[in-house]
Amino acid sequence: xxxxxxxxxxxxxxxxxxxxxxxxxxxxxxxxxxxxxxxxxxxxxxxxxxxxxxxxxxxxxxxxxxxxxxxxxxxxxxxxxxxxxxxxxxxxxxxxxxxxxxxxxxxxxxxxxxxxxxxxxxxxxxxxxxxxxxxxxxxxxxxxxxxxxxxxxxxxxxxxxxxxxxxxxxxxxxxxxxxxxxxxxxxxxxxxxxxxxxxxxxxxxxxxxxxxxxxxxxxxxxxxxxxxxxxxxxxxxxxxxxxxxxxxxxxxxxxxxxxxxxxxxxxxxxxxxxxxxxxxxxxxxxxxxxxxxxxxxxxxxxxxxxxxxxxxxxxxxxxxxxxxxxxxxxxxxxxxxxxxxxxxxxxxxxxxxxxxxxxxxxxxxxxxxxxxxxxxxxxxxxxxxxxxxxxxxxxxxxxxxxxxxxxxxxxxxxxxxxxxxxxxxxxxxxxxxxxxxxxxxxxxxxxxxxxxxxxxxxxxxxxxxxxxxxxxxxxxxxxxxxxxxxxxxxxxxxxxxxxxxxxxxxxxxxxxxxxxxxxxxxxxxxxxxxxxxxxxx
Numbered sequence: 225x226x227x228x229x230x231x232x233x234x235x236x237x238x239x240x241x242x243x244x245x246x247x248x249x250x251x252x253x254x255x256x257x258x259x260x261x262x263x264x265x266x267x268x269x270x271x272x273x274x275x276x277x278x279x280x281x282x283x284x285x286x287x288x289x290x291x292x293x294x295x296x297x298x299x300x301x302x303x304x305x306x307x308x309x310x311x312x313x314x315x316x317x318x319x320x321x322x323x324x325x326x327x328x329x330x331x332x333x334x335x336x337x338x339x340x341x342x343x344x345x346x347x348x349x350x351x352x353x354x355x356x357x358x359x360x361x362x363x364x365x366x367x368x369x370x371x372x373x374x375x376x377x378x379x380x381x382x383x384x385x386x387x388x389x390x391x392x393x394x395x396x397x398x399x400x401x402x403x404x405x406x407x408x409x410x411x412x413x414x415x416x417x418x419x420x421x422x423x424x425x426x427x428x429x430x431x432x433x434x435x436x437x438x439x440x441x442x443x444x445x446x447x448x449x450x451x452x453x454x455x456x457x458x459x460x461x462x463x464x465x466x467x468x469x470x471x472x473x474x475x476x477x478x479x480x481x482x483x484x485x486x487x488x489x490x491x492x493x494x495x496x497x498x499x500x501x502x503x504x505x506x507x508x509x510x511x512x513x514x515x516x517x518x519x520x521x522x523x524x525x526x527x528x529x530x531x532x533x534x535x536x537x538x539x540x541x542x543x544x545x546x547x548x549x550x551x552x553x554x555x556x557x558x559x560x561x562x563x564x565x566x567x568x569x570x571x572x573x574x575x576x577x578x579x580x581x582x583x584x585x586x587x588x589x590x591x592x593x594x595x596x597x598x599x600x601x602x603x604x605x606x607x608x609x610x611x612x613x614x615x616x617x618x619x620x621x622x623x624x625x626x627x628x629x630x631x632x633x634x635x636x637x638x639x640x641x642x643x644x645x646x647x648x649x650x651x652x653x654x655x656x657x658x659x660x661x662x663x664x665x666x667x668x669x670x671x672x673x674x675x676x677x678x679x680x681x682x683x684x685x686x687x688x689x690x691x692x693x694x695x696x697x698x699x700x701x702x703x704x705x706x707x708x709x710x711x712x713x714x715x716x717x718x719x720x721x722x723x724x725x726x727x728x729x730x731x732x733x734x735x736x737x738x739x740x741x742x743x744x745x746x747x748x749x750x751x752x753x754x755x756x757x758x759x760x761x
Contacts, residue, residue: 257624275526278420280354287306295489295490340417341487348378388485402612417571434463434635447482455534461681521573544639589739590738597719639684643692647670700712
């Protein structure tokens with residue numbers, strides 16, 4: 225009896241300890257944090273803008289020998305590393321996006337925190353694009369709290385480019401499924417560098433003019449949708465900002481929608497993937513060998529992703545044609561992302577030159593709010609409980625997140641905190657037999673139809689990474705499946721089936737409440753604004 229009692233007490237203590245451990249991992253990192261911004265500017269004036277770019281590239285990693293060339297560090301199979309600093313452990317960065325055990329071998333190109341700050345005399349809006357796979361909301365709040373008061377930032381938006389060739393910042397791609405892949409020191413470094421990027425952009429503020437342009441069709445050239453229904457967010461939308469006095473480019477905001485994973489799963493060199501060459505093309509121009517084919521615009525280029533869910537990708541089986549050579553790159557390689565970046569860069573530069581609308585005076589109207597979403601995904605719950613995932617629970621299995629909308633002149637902006645399926649943004653949601661929930665389309669009309677202005681930017685992975693945001697009527701994990709014999713990829717990396725309708729409701733309300741918004745246009749007027757250019761011609 226005494227032994228049984230001891231065992232029982234020991235088990236009870238163990239259970240209590242596990243509960244405390246899980247609670248600590250899932251606790252609210254910012255108790256009481258909430259955001260509810262509504263800013264209206266009734267006056268148009270010459271605004272100020274500033275840009276900055278600072279690197280966040282890891283500086284030290286140890287080389288290793290991949291004996292079977294499977295791009296996975298597996299010492300049990302004979303893989304070895306060089307202990308250069310003699311500390312007896314493998315110092316590496318785990319690359320995020322394509323499973324566990326992917327240890328970096330080096331750096332191909334720098335990762336960046338690139339910031340644009342806009343100031344209309346009433347509101348100072350900062351937008352930072354970071355070359356990481358994603359950033360959870362608690363880290364965004366950490367960075368906001370680190371900003372110096374003298375920076376005067378009214379609202380900071382942090383978007384992730386979603387590169388699948390950079391270090392794990394979410395904790396899900398470590399050396400095993402139960403070991404975080406995040407380097408804590410590097411995470412703190414990224415925070416500091418984002419703050420530095422914002423403050424440098426503030427110091428660079430200059431009177432500015434805006435040049436908006438868009439190409440709604442040609443971006444599809446390197447895109448593949450890997451899940452039915454086949455709906456894209458292929459439009460390229462640009463906002464080039466110039467010095468009001470010298471006309472020199474201060475920076476360019478570029479929005480497109482595609483997973484930066486063209487290098488695919490066997491790449492072991494840290495990279496921002498195709499955004500690297502896209503930004504280089506816009507800033508410095510596009511070269512063929514030693515010849516400059518198209519001049520760049522200068523300044524600092526920011527790439528922000530759009531609705532990439534579903535899944536928007538340049539698949540490893542998809543060819544990318546070199547814009548200058550009679551060569552099509554199919555196998556993932558640095559030549560392939562160069563060709564992709566140059567191709568997109570040429571389209572962007574031509575579009576900005578031929579179709580730009582200049583805005584000399586404007587103001588910022590802004591609406592932003594935090595809210596809660598239920599965490600139904602059991603694997604995500606487990607990851608949060610064991611400390612892999614920074615879930616930031618504001619209530620019992622409720623995750624705090626955030627969304628925002630704003631307008632500047634003829635342009636509207638909307639943010640979503642994850643990987644939105646394009647049909648929620650652009651239309652095309654289906655509700656077919658076999659779906660898990662016998663509901664009609666929940667997320668309609670499309671969000672872009674509810675936006676104002678000629679230029680409608682959709683910014684994904686903004687201020688959070690909640691995973692895939694799937695239309696509820698397309699949720700499909702139970703037999704019979706809607707489109708094929710096997711289920712599509714997606715639901716396993718989503719908070720749950722209620723995510724999309726709840727987020728849609730919040731965004732629709734924000735758009736309705738956006739100060740200064742004119743009455744919603746008619747369907748005909750909307751079509752004239754946003755339908756592809758091939759229809760307008």
